[in-house]
Amino acid sequence: MARPFLKMNGLGNDFVVVETRSGPFAPTPADVRAIADRTSGVGCDQLIAIDKAEDADARVRFWNADGEEVGACGNGTRCVGWLLMQSSGKDEAVIETRAGRLIATRAGERLVSVDMGPPGLDWDQIPLAAEHDTRALDVALFDHPALSAAPGCVSMGNPHVVFFVDDVDATPIATIGSAVEVHPLFPEHVNVGFAQVLAPDRIRLRVWERGAGLTQACGTGACAALVAASRRDLVGRHAVMVLDGGELHIEWDDRGHVIMTGPAAVDFAGELP
Structure with a gap:
């Protein structure tokens, strides 16, 4: 039928x-x-x-x-x-x-x-294969000059790793994303975000999605990137996320919940x- x-x-x-x-x-x-x-x-x-x-x-x-x-x-x-x-x-x-x-x-x-x-921030909530600092991973996931800053990890009901880069559009996302997605540190595989902080309330973001590849936009990826950036004091508790498909507004509110609009x-x- x-x-x-x-x-x-x-x-x-x-x-x-x-x-x-x-x-x-x-x-x-x-x-x-x-x-x-x-x-x-x-x-x-x-x-x-x-x-x-x-x-x-x-x-x-x-x-x-x-x-x-x-x-x-x-x-x-x-x-x-x-x-x-x-x-x-x-x-x-x-x-x-x-x-x-x-x-x-x-x-x-x-x-x-x-x-x-609320986002999951503990290593076993992501989950990771072993205990690590999810605010700034002390593990090299991929060797590339664009990845000079340690990435952060966040769970939004699915696992995310977020790299902070100087120029998202010049970063070889397919090459890095496809390799990091299946890195053994992530037993359930992982969504791979590439974030460029444009201003204290604005982030350019592209996401290699687990099982889907590079997409026009990733809602949980936008939430994870805001949380990861805020934990590093790169932005405040809210920001406009500039994705290939358009803009999302993400807020990590006073209750600790992440609101996506x-x-x-x-x-x-x-x-x-």
């Missing part, structure tokens, strides 16, 4: 979103890869399923383009939050994920804020065979 889907994006980070509350949806890794394939499938960075939930508006599952199910996706959560609020007519949506409960709220016309909760867009509808 064909199953309807929506193609959505958050700053160009694109998703196939499937409504599954009417029946079970259990794609295999091969199914996910087929859907995500940009030549023979629909094409996306992540596949998202919206399931029924007992005490929330929905439970949401995420798969990367390589077929692996993952715990969190910031831009995807924002898109789902917008859909749920459009459906209910409310200004808030409660979303259960493998990484915990997230709250999405309206922030303007097609703008959504998501409370991503940005747009959500619907591209088209279709049916999966």
